[in-house]
Each structure stands twice: as structure tokens, then as C-alpha cells.
Amino acid sequence: MSHYHIIGQDRIPSGGILVIPGRVSHAEITVFRKLFSGRPITWLVEENAVIPDEIKSLIQQDQGAMFSVEDDILLVGEQLKTYFAKQGVIVFLPGRSVARAAVPCQIPSQVLHALCGFGLPVLPVAIDVPREGGFLIEKSMQQPEGVMAVGHPMEAGQATVPLFQERLLLAAEEAFSQRGFLQQSLGLVLLKGLKKFATQAQIHDGTDDSSLTFDKVLASAIVLSKVIRLETDQPRVGIVLPPGKAGLIANLAVIFAGKVPVNLNFTASQEAVRSAMRQADLDRFITVDPFVRKFPAFPWPPNRDLILIERILPSLKKKIGWWLVLSKILPTSVLAAHLRITQKKPSDEAVLLFTSGSSGEPKGVSLTHRNVLANELQFHSRLDCKPGAKIFGCLPLFHSFGCTATLWYPVIGGLNLVTYPSPAESKRIAELIHQQKVEIFLSTPTFLRGYMKRVDPEQLASLRLVVTGAEKLPESFARAFEEKFGIRPHEGYGLTETSPATNLNLPDLPSLHGLPVIPSARSGSVGTMLPGMAIRITNPATEKPIALDQQGLIWLRGANVFGGYLDNPKKSAEVLHDGWFLTGDVGRMDADGFLYIEGRISRFSKIGGEMVPHETLEAEVTKALGLDQESERKIAIVGVPDTQKGEVIVLLSTVAGLALEQECIDLRYKLMDAGIPSLWCPKRIVPVSDIPMLASGKLDIKGCAELAVQGG
Numbered sequence: 001m002s003h004y005h006i007i008g009q010d011r012i013p014s015g016g017i018l019v020i021p022g023r024v025s026h027a028e029i030t031v032f033r034k035l036f037s038g039r040p041i042t043w044l045v046e047e048n049a050v051i052p053d054e055i056k057s058l059i060q061q062d063q064g065a066m067f068s069v070e071d072d073i074l075l076v077g078e079q080l081k082t083y084f085a086k087q088g089v090i091v092f093l094p095g096r097s098v099a100r101a102a103v104p105c106q107i108p109s110q111v112l113h114a115l116c117g118f119g120l121p122v123l124p125v126a127i128d129v130p131r132e133g134g135f136l137i138e139k140s141m142q143q144p145e146g147v148m149a150v151g152h153p154m155e156a157g158q159a160t161v162p163l164f165q166e167r168l169l170l171a172a173e174e175a176f177s178q179r180g181f182l183q184q185s186l187g188l189v190l191l192k193g194l195k196k197f198a199t200q201a202q203i204h205d206g207t208d209d210s211s212l213t214f215d216k217v218l219a220s221a222i223v224l225s226k227v228i229r230l231e232t233d234q235p236r237v238g239i240v241l242p243p244g245k246a247g248l249i250a251n252l253a254v255i256f257a258g259k260v261p262v263n264l265n266f267t268a269s270q271e272a273v274r275s276a277m278r279q280a281d282l283d284r285f286i287t288v289d290p291f292v293r294k295f296p297a298f299p300w301p302p303n304r305d306l307i308l309i310e311r312i313l314p315s316l317k318k319k320i321g322w323w324l325v326l327s328k329i330l331p332t333s334v335l336a337a338h339l340r341i342t343q344k345k346p347s348d349e350a351v352l353l354f355t356s357g358s359s360g361e362p363k364g365v366s367l368t369h370r371n372v373l374a375n376e377l378q379f380h381s382r383l384d385c386k387p388g389a390k391i392f393g394c395l396p397l398f399h400s401f402g403c404t405a406t407l408w409y410p411v412i413g414g415l416n417l418v419t420y421p422s423p424a425e426s427k428r429i430a431e432l433i434h435q436q437k438v439e440i441f442l443s444t445p446t447f448l449r450g451y452m453k454r455v456d457p458e459q460l461a462s463l464r465l466v467v468t469g470a471e472k473l474p475e476s477f478a479r480a481f482e483e484k485f486g487i488r489p490h491e492g493y494g495l496t497e498t499s500p501a502t503n504l505n506l507p508d509l510p511s512l513h514g515l516p517v518i519p520s521a522r523s524g525s526v527g528t529m530l531p532g533m534a535i536r537i538t539n540p541a542t543e544k545p546i547a548l549d550q551q552g553l554i555w556l557r558g559a560n561v562f563g564g565y566l567d568n569p570k571k572s573a574e575v576l577h578d579g580w581f582l583t584g585d586v587g588r589m590d591a592d593g594f595l596y597i598e599g600r601i602s603r604f605s606k607i608g609g610e611m612v613p614h615e616t617l618e619a620e621v622t623k624a625l626g627l628d629q630e631s632e633r634k635i636a637i638v639g640v641p642d643t644q645k646g647e648v649i650v651l652l653s654t655v656a657g658l659a660l661e662q663e664c665i666d667l668r669y670k671l672m673d674a675g676i677p678s679l680w681c682p683k684r685i686v687p688v689s690d691i692p693m694l695a696s697g698k699l700d701i702k703g704c705a706e707l708a709v710q711g712g
Contacts, residue, residue, distance in 0.1 A: 003145035003146075004027075004028070004031045004145055004146045004147065004148050005146075005147045005148070005178060006031075006035065006147075006148050006149075006150070007147060007148070007149040007150065007171075007174050007175060007178070008149055008150035008151065008152075008171065008174065009035070009150060011123075011150045011151065011152055011153060012035075012036075012123065012150055012153075013121065013123070013153050014087060015084070015087055015121070016081070016083070016084025016085075016087060016088050016089070016090075016120075016121070017084075017089055017090070017120075017121050017122070017123045017153065018044070018080070018090045018092065018115070018118065018120040018121065018122050018123065019032070019036075019089060019090065019091045019092065019122075019123045019125055020092045020107070020112075020115055020122055020123070020124055020125070020164065020168075021091070021092070021094065021124075021125040021126070021127055022094070022103075022104045022105040022106060022107065022124070022125070022126055022127065022168050022172070023094055023099075023103075023104070023105070023106040023107075023127055024055070024093055024094055024127065025055075025129070026052065026054045026055050026058060027129075027145070027146070028127055028146070028148065029055060029058045029059060030058075031148055032091055035148075036089045036091075039086070039087050039088060039089050040063065040083070040085075040086060040087075040088040040089070041062050041063070041088070041089050041090075041091060042062065042063040042064065042065055042083040042088060042089070042090045042091070043059040043062055043063070043064050043065070043090075043091055043093055044064075044065050044066070044067065044080070044090050044091065044092045044093065045064065045065070045066050045067075045092075045093050045095070046066070046067060046068065046069065046095060046111050046114075047066045047067065047068045048068065048069075048095075049093070049094070049095025049096075049111075050095045050096040050513075050515060051093060051095055051096070052096060055093065059093070063083065065079075065080065065083065065090070067114065069110050069111055069113075069114045071114075073114050073117040073118060074117070074118075074119060076118060077117070077118030077119045077120055080118060080120060081120070090120075092107075092115060094106055094107045094111075095515075095516075096515050097515055097516045097517065097518050098509045098510075098511060098512050098515050098516070098517045098518065099509070099517075099518035100382060100384070100506060100509065100518070100520050101381055101382065101384050102381040102382055102530075102531040103518060103528065104126055104128075104168060104169060104172040104529075104531070105165065105168055105593060106518050108516045108518070109161065109591040109592050112161055112164065112591070113161055113591065115159075116159040116160050116161055116163075116164055118159075119156060119157050119159075120156055120159070121153060121154060121155055121156045121158075121159075122153065122154045122158075122159040122164065123150065123151065123153045123154075124151035124152075124154075124164055124167045124168040124171055125148060125149070125150055125151060125168075125171065126148070126149040126151065126168055126169075126171035126172035126174070126175050127146060127147075127148050127149075127175070128146060128147045128148075128149070128172060128175035128176055128178075128179075128531075129145070129146040129147075130146075130179060130181075147175040147176075147178050148175070149171040149172065149174045149175035150171065151167040151168055151170060151171035152167050152170070152171075154167070160547065161549075161591050162547040162548040162549045162550075162589065162591075163547065163548075165548055165589065165593060166534075166535065166536060166548050169529060169533065169534045169535060170534040170557070172531070172532065172534070173532050173533060173534035173557055173558055173559075175532075176374075176378075176531055176532030176558070176559065177532065177558075177559045179374075179377065179532075179559075181373060181377055182346060182370050182373050182374055182377070182559055183346055183370075184346070184369070184373060185341055185342065185344035185345075185346070185348075185350070185369045186255060186344075186350045186351075186369045186372050186373060186408070187255045187256060187258075187336075187339070187341030187344060187369075188332075188336050188341050188342060188344075189373060189376075189412055190252060190255065190408065190411050190412065191218075191256075191332055191335060191336055191339070191341065192332055192412075193214070193411040193412040193413070193414065194214045194215070194217060194218040194221075194252075194327075194411060195218070195327070195332050195335075196414065197214050197387060197411075197414035198213065198214050198215035198218070198327075198328065199213050199214070199215055200214075200387060200388060200414060201213070201214050201387065201388065201410070201414045201415060201416050201417075202214065202416055202417075203217060203244075203245055203248055203410075203416075203417045203418075203419060204416070204417070204418045204419070204432075204436055205244045205245045205419055206244075206418065206419055206420035206421075206428065206429075206432045207244055207420065207421060210245070212245055214411070215324060215327065215328065216320075216324060217245075217248060217249060217252065218252075218323075218327050219320045219321075219323040219324040219327055220249045220253075220313060220320050221249050221252035221253045221256055222253075222256055222323045222327065222335075222339070223313070223316050223319045223320050223323055224249060224250070224253035224309065224312065224313065224316075225252075225253040225254070225255075225256035225257040225339065226257075227253075227307065227312060227316075228253055228254060228257040228259065228284070228286075228307070229257045229258070231284050231307060232259075232283055232284040234259070234281060234282065234283050234284070235259055235260055235349075236259060236260040236261075236262050236280050236281065236282055236352060237254045237257070237259050237260070237261060237262065237282065237284050237285070237286060238262050238264055238277065238280065238282040238284065238285035238286070239251060239254065239261055239262065239263045239264065239285070239286045239287070239397070240263075240264050240266055240285055240286070240287040240291060240298070241263075241286065241287055241288065241291065241309075241397065242291070242396065242397070242421030242422070243393045243394055243395070243396070243397060243402065243406065243407075243419040243420065243421055244419045244420075244421055245419075246288055246309050246310065247263075247397050247407070247419075248407060248411075248417070248419075249309065249313075250286040250309055251263070251397070251407060252411075253286075254286070255341070255350070256339050256341060257339075258339070258340050258341065258343070258344070260349050260350065260351060260352050261351060261352075262276070262280045262282060262352045262353075262354075263353070263396075263397040263398040263403065264276055264277070264285075264354075264398060265354065265362075265396070265398040265695065266291075266295050266298050266398075267396075267694070267695035268362070268695075270297065270298075270299045272354075272361070272362050273298065273299050274299050275361055275362055276354045276362050276364070277299075277301075279354075279362075279364045279566055279567065280352055280364065280566070283305060284305055284306075284307055285300075285301055285305055285306055285307065286306075286307045286309055287306060287307075287308065287309070288308060288309055288310045289308055289310060289311070290310075292306070344369055345369070346368060346369050346370035346373075347368050347369075347370060348368060348369055349366045349367070349368060350367055350368055350369040350371070350372050351366075351367045351372055351403065352364055352365070352366055352367070352566065353365045353367065353398065353400050353403065353496050354398070354496075355496050363565045363566070363568060363571060364565055364566025364567070364568070365400075365496045365497055365562055365565065365566070366562060366563070366564070366565070366566050367499050367562055368562075368563065370559055371499045371559070371560050371561070371562055371563075372404065372408065372499055372560075374499065374532065374558065374559035374560040375404050375498070375499035375500070375501055375560040376404065376408055376409055376412055377531075377532075378501065378530040378531050378532055378533070378558075378560060379404065379405060379409060379501050379504075379530065380409065380412075380413055381530070381531045382504055382506065382530055382531065383440075383465075383504075383506075385413055385415060385440065387413060387414030387415065388414065388415070388416065389415050389416070389439050389440060390415065390416045390417075390418060390436060390437060390438045390439050390440070390462075391405075391406060391409070391410055391415045391416070391417055391418070391438065391439070391440040391441075391442075392406070392418050392419070392420075392429070392432070392433060392438045392440065392441045392442070393406030393407070393410070393417050393418065393419040393420075393442075394406075394419065394420045394421070394422065394423040394429060394443070395423055395442060395443070395444075396423075396695055399470075399695075400494070400495075400496040400499065400500035401442065401469055401470075401494060401500050401501065404499060404500060404501065405442055405501070406419075406442060415440075416436075418432055418433075418436045418438050420432060423443060423444070423447045423697070424447055424450065426447070426450035426451045426454050426455055427454050427455065430451065430454075430455040430456075430459040430460060431459065433459060433460055433462060433463065434458070434459040434460070434461075434462070437462040438462055438463065439462060439463060439464045439465065440463070440464070440465045440467075441460075441463050441465070441466045441467070442466075442467050442468075442469070443466070443467075443468055443489075443697075444468055444469060444470040444471055444697030444698075445468050445471055445472070445473050445474065445477060445489075445697070446470075446471060446632070446633065446693060446697040447697055448466075448468065448477075448481060448489060449477070449632055451481070451485070452480065452481065452484060457484055457485050457486065460485045460487065461486070463485075463487050464487070465487075465490070465506070465507070466481075466487055466488070466489040466490065467489070467490050467491075467492050467504065467505075468489050468490070468491050468492070469491070469492045469493065469494060469501075470697045470698045471697060471698055471699065472491075472597070472615060473489060473491040474619070475523050475524060477489075478491075478523070488507070490504070490505035490506055490507070490521055490527070491505050491525070491526050491527065492504040492505065492526060492527055493526035493527065493595065493597060495583055497561065497562045497575070497581055497583075498556060498558070498560050498561055498562070498581065498583075499560040499561075499562070501530060501560075502529065502530055502533050502556055502558070502560075503526045503527040503528065503529055503530060503533075503595050504526075504527040504528070504530060505520065505521040505522065505525065505526065505527035505528075505594075506520040506521060506527070507520060507521060508520050508521055518592075519592055519594075522590070522592065522594040524596060525590070525594035525595055525596050526594075526595050526596070526597055527594060527595065528592075528593045528594055528595070529593065529595065532558050532559055532560070533556060533557070533558045533560075534556070534557040534558060535548065535554065535555065535556055535557075535589065535595070536548075536555045536557075536580065537550065537551075537552040537553065537554060537555070537587070537588065537589075538552050538553045538555065539552050539553075540552060540553050540586065540601065548588065548589040549588055549589060549590065549591070550588060551586060551587065551588045551598055552586065552587075552588070553582060553583075553584075553585075553586060553601065554582075554583045554585050554586070554587050554595075554597075555577075555580045555581060555582055555583065556580070556581050556583060557579055557580050557581065561579075561581045562581070563576075564576060584600055584601050585597050585598075585599070585600050585601070586598045586599050586600070586601055586604065586613070598613055598615070598616070599613040599614060599615040599616065603615060603637075603701070604639075605639030605647045605648075605649060607639075607646065607647055607648070607649070607679055607680075612639070612649060612679070612680050614637040614638070614639070615637075617637050617649070617676070617680055618635060618636065618637050620671055620674055620676050621635055621637070621651065621667070621671070621682075622635065623674065624667060624670035624671055624674060625655065625658070625667070625670075627655070632691075633691045633693070633699070634653065634654045634655055634691065635651060635652060635653050635654070635655070635691070636651075636652040636691050636692075636699060636704050637649060637650075637651060637652075637682070638650045638651075638652060638704045638705055638707075638708040640705070640708050640709055648683040648684075649680065649681065649682045649683055650682060650683065650684055650685075650686055650708040650711070651667075651682035651684070651685045651686070652685075652686050652688050652691060652704055652707055652708060652711075653685055653686070653687060653688065654687075654688060654689065654690060654691060658685055658687065663685075664682070664684070664685050667681075667682070667685075668681045668682075684711075686707060686708055686711030687711075688707055688711070691704070692704050692707065
């Protein structure tokens with residue numbers, strides 16, 4: 001059908017149906033005609049919609065109907081039923097709108113609300129047309145022009161905006177999963193990127209202000225990969241390095257050696273690191289001498305097990321020079337065959353990451369080649385960066401976002417990568433952003449707070465996108481940052497288990513010729529779903545599915561979702577069910593598809609049968625105490641066991657004098673005046689010198705709980 005691949009054709013009901021595609025271009029009109037051949041088709045248009053002339057000319061030979069969102073929707077629904085005679089099909093045509101690439105639903109929410117209000121049976125249809133620009137998509141992959149995925153139908157009177165969203169996203173996930181790009185290996189795609197952008201892109205290392213073009217990175221990685229093959233027969237290799245030239249080359253070399261990189265958290269406890277080493281079964285570790293000296297408390301293995309990259313590479317300069325020439329001459333296919341990276345299957349393990357261990361022992365998250373490539377494609381499809389753009393990398397390589405967004409993504413997309421090893425050194429990072437004219441900066445609210453007092457606005461003038469993750473972005477802080485630097489930070493969301501990105505806010509696009517603008521950002525949310533992500537929400541108490549606009553536990557599905565924890569079937573079974581992943585986060589979705597995270601289920605306390613959200617309570621305590629959200633975190637809410645109520649609320653605080661009895665009573669009254677139930681109010685306040693934080697910028701839940709119990 002016009003080179004379109006159709007999924008779910010068997011879901012099309014035989015009776016009359018209102019078909020609502022998330023988006024339509026003139027190419028799909030022919031596909032719909034063939035899909036519903038033999039049945040009368042009526043094209044439905046919202047009267048204020050702008051329909052392109054080429055689509056108007058295509059549909060003129062069929063019946064047409066119009067409606068307005070101001071009409072009596074039930075009356076319109078009755079009128080439309082007349083088109084259902086002889087199993088007729090009504091196909092809604094979304095008008096032109098201004099929307100970001102790869103948004104599955106480009107229908108304004110008020111129009112969608114009207115469509116669902118007709119009371120007709122509804123069939124959602126997702127249309128996926130790969131348009132990745134300069135990304136490494138090749139026609140030889142024999143990918144169809146597009147994929148049309150028919151969703152599960154909704155019976156008459158059943159359609160609602162949340163249910164339509166849920167079923168459209170599920171169909172869009174099926175369509176995205178057909179992408180030919182996902183059938184490759186990570187090593188092959190990285191090799192293609194390094195070859196394609198050999199001299200156009202580079203990494204600039206802020207530790208010594210040195211730069212390496214991608215062709216030199218490739219030659220160094222190939223030579224180091226041969227050393228790694230000789231050093232170990234184990235399938236995985238440990239890496240203990242921060243962002244920079246060494247970290248990039250080491251990770252590439254491990255993959256080119258046909259092995260799996262395991263970037264270890266050098267800020268974690270010795271117990272957590274040893275656990276990760278043991279679980280990954282590592283016998284070799286790539287690092288550098290200065291790093292060994294800088295972290296003496298790290299449980300370093302014996303010297304014989306260390307591959308010190310800064311000692312090895314200088315002694316192999318001739319080989320690197322030789323491979324620099326060879327890698328330019330030899331085609332990608334020959335290089336890939338020589339490195340044996342074509343032997344890897346999409347389902348093979350590509351990367352092993354460990355969860356932060358913020359609430360227990362770190363769990364090994366095994367990500368496949370398909371998982372990682374899916375997330376690279378999802379991230380790029382929405383971000384739509386052109387080759388040559390500059391992105392800053394300072395998030396740790398053991399952090400999943402630091403791995404996906406600032407390690408693999410620049411290589412695959414041909415972006416210039418500027419790095420610095422510590423995300424907390426705001427003054428030096430600001431200097432580098434200014435000097436290198438960086439455009440894209442990924443950080444966390446905790447790290448961004450350091451820029452408010454120490455950095456001049458002109459130093460960040462080149463930035464066009466600032467994305468935060470790992471923790472909630474307070475609205476007051478986002479506003480203050482925008483007032484100072486002229487750019488608003490946008491919150492995203494993801495988990496290690498989803499490779500990691502699933503949601504992203506981006507700046508709204510400007511209006512064009514009066515067309516409706518599909519929003520790209522909404523304050524307080526973590527953004528819309530990235531392409532190929534499906535979502536459902538369940539009631540935490542009953543575990544039954546509920547509507548997306550109701551608060552509940554979030555489940556995700558997509559090609560980027562991992563297949564299970566390393567050697568831990570019990571934990572895997574707790575979070576994976578029929579391809580769906582239980583995130584452990586509580587949230588809801590609004591009518592425009594923006595996801596709101598209300599907190600982690602582990603950050604709720606059940607007191608007297610009521611669920612108390614820690615993050616909501618923290619926000620209220622911050623207001624009640626008049627604390628500055630632009631500065632470092634001063635409080636944390638923790639639930640601790642209690643023999644009478646099961647659990648009680650404890651407030652950790654660095655605020656002087658707050659633990660005094662009168663201050664505690666005053667706080668309780670302030671909270672109750674703000675509408676907070678008495679049951680939610682902290683039972684006691686524990687003074688601490690610092691609120692425990694992880695290197696990723698997240699709250700250290702385990703460390704906070706230990707302080708709360710000790711302080712009790």
C-alpha cells in the first residue's frame with residue numbers, strides 16, 4: 001500500500017467506525033482508501049482546520065462532513081451515524097498544525113475532546129514516517145516509506161481523550177518498533193558515525209583544553225580494542241573514568257573489542273562498587289593514574305588488573321597513525337568485519353549499567369543493542385539536532401543519561417562534544433560553554449543551582465537548550481534561572497531501565513500563519529512521551545488499570561525498555577509483565593499528553609491508610625519555611641517505621657534551630673494553614689549538616705533513611 005507497512009489490520013471492525021489518525025499527510029490518503037476498499041468513506045474535517053490543497057483535491061471524490069468544537073457534540077454524533085450505513089467509515093483529517101517532529105498526535109486537545117464526545121465507535125491509527133535528517137539512516141535497510149499501525153478500537157460511548165491517548169501511543173509503539181535502524185548493532189552504528197563525521201566533529205576535553213577529531217578517536221579506539229582482546233577473555237570490561245577523551249575512547253574500544261562496557265560509579269560506597277564488580281564478573285578495569293590517586297578510597301583491584309590508558313596509548317602512536325590511514329581507506333563494512341562487530345545481534349547485551357543504589361543494593365541493568373539504539377533514535381527524533389551542533393558532557397558515564405546522551409549520541413549524530421569531568425564545577429563549565437559556544441547543556445537542578453551565584457549571564461549566552469533530569473525541576477527555580485540567563489531549563493524524565501529517556505519538554509515552536517501550535521512544554525510536567533513509548537497507569541492499591549488522567553503507578557513499554565536485571569529473575573519479575581515495565585513512579589497524563597510525576601512509590605508513606613507523597617510535602621515545607629529554592633537542598637522528608645502507625649514522617653533539615661520544639665510546632669501550624677493534613681506533618685525534625693545526595697544529583701534515599709533512624 002504505497003510502500004506503507006500495515007500493522008493490526010485485523011483490529012478493524014466490520015461495522016461503522018470513526019477513524020482518528022494522530023496525523024495525516026497526503027501520502028496516507030491513498031493508504032486509507034486501500035485499507036477500507038469496498039466500504040464507503042467519509043472524510044471528516046473540523047471547520048476551522050487548515051487542510052492542505054493537495055489533500056483537498058484527493059478527497060473531493062468522496063463524501064465529506066464538517067463539525068465545529070462549538071457545536072452540540074451529541075447532535076453532531078447522531079448526524080454522523082447516518083454515514084455508518086453499509087459499514088461506512090468516517091476518517092477524521094487533522095488539519096495543519098505547528099508540531100515538533102515525531103509527535104504521534106497532532107490534534108489540538110479541544111478538537112480531540114469533541115471527537116471523543118460524539119459517542120461513536122472510534123479506531124485510533126498511528127502513522128510513523130521515519131524522517132531522521134542527518135542521522136545514520138540508510139535506504140539499504142529496506143525500511144518501508146512509513147508504517148500505519150491500527151490501534152485497538154473503542155466501542156460506541158467508550159471513547160475518552162485519556163483512552164484514545166493510551167491506545168494511540170500503544171499503536172505508535174508498535175509502529176516505531178518496526179524501524180530498520182533497530183536491527184543493527186551499537187558498535188556498527190558508532191563505527192558509521194566516526195567514519196561519516198571523521199573530520200567534521202570532535203571531542204574537546206576541558207581538563208586540558210585538547211581536542212580530538214572523530215577519525216583520531218576511531219584510530220585510538222581500534223588500537224585499544226586489540227589490547228583489550230589480548231588482556232581478557234571475559235565478556236565485560238570495567239571502566240572507571242569521568243567524561244572526557246579517555247572515557248570516550250575506552251568505551252568505544254570495549255565495544256570494538258566485542259565486549260560490554262561497565263562504567264562503575266566511583267562515588268558510590270565500597271560495598272556498592274564491590275557488589276557491581278562481583279555481579280558483572282569483571283577482571284579488567286580501564287582507568288588512568290591520576291584517577292587512581294584522586295580516589296584512594298575506591299576499592300581498586302590489583303595493578304595487574306588495571307589497563308592504564310594514558311600509559312598504553314602513547315606507546316602505540318605508530319599503530320594509531322597506521323589505523324588513522326587505514327580507517328579512512330577501508331569501507332565501513334570491511335572495518336566492521338575486521339572488528340567482528342557485525343556478529344552482534346540486536347538482542348545481545350550492549351551496555352551494563354547499575355542503578356544508583358539510592359534505596360538498596362545496586363541492580364545490574366543489562367541494555368541490549370536494540371534498547372540503546374532505540375533510545376538514541378527516540379532522543380534524536382524529538383531533539384532533531386543537526387550535525388556540527390555542540391553539546392556539553394559532564395554527567396557521569398555511569399549515569400544512564402550521561403551514557404546515552406553525551407557519549408553515544410554525539411558520535412552517532414555527528415555532534416561536537418565538549419566535556420568536563422565534574423558536573424559540580426559550575427565556574428569552569430560556564431567558561432567552557434562560553435569559549436566553545438556550546439548550544440545544548442544537560443544537567444540536574446542540583447547542579448544548575450551553582451550557576452545562579454557563580455556565573456555571569458553572558459557566559460551561557462550560546463545555549464539554546466538546557467535539559468534537566470534525575471530530580472524534580474521546581475517552577476520557581478526554572479523561572480529564576482530564565483530571568484538571569486535568558487533561557488528556561490526544560491525537564492525530562494527517564495530511568496536506567498529505559499535506556500534512559502522516555503519524556504522531554506522542549507521550547508514551544510513559534511506560531512506560523514495562524515496555525516494551531518501543538519505544545520512542546522508544560523511547567524510542572526516532565527514532557528510528552530518520546531516516539532515509540534507507550535504508557536498505562538494502574539491503581540497502586542488494586543493494581544487495576546485506570547485512566548491516564550488519574551494518579552497512579554506508571555508502566556512503560558517500548559523498544560528501549562530493558563529485558564530484566566542481571567542474574568536477578570525475582571526483581572525482574574516484580575517490574576516486568578507482558579512487555580510492560582513498572583517504573584515505581586506515581587503520576588498522571590493531561591489532555592495534551594504531558595506526563596506529571598507525583599513522586600516515587602518508595603517516596604510515599606502509608607499512614608493511617610493514607611498515602612503521603614514526600615515530594616509534595618517537601619515543596620510545602622520549603623514554602624512554609626520561606627527557603628530559597630535556587631540554593632542547595634536544605635530539607636528532605638523521610639518515612640521511618642513506627643510500631644503504632646506503621647510509619648511516621650521525619651524531616652531532615654540543615655536549617656539552624658529548626659529542631660527546637662517551638663519551631664517544630666510553628667511549622668506544623670503553617671503546614672496545616674496551607675491545607676496540609678495533620679497526619680502528613682513531620683512528627684520530628686532531625687538536624688543534619690548536609691542532605692545526602694548522589695553523584696547523579698539525585699537524593700540519596702538510603703542515606704537519608706539512615707540519618708532519620710539514627711537521629712530518632
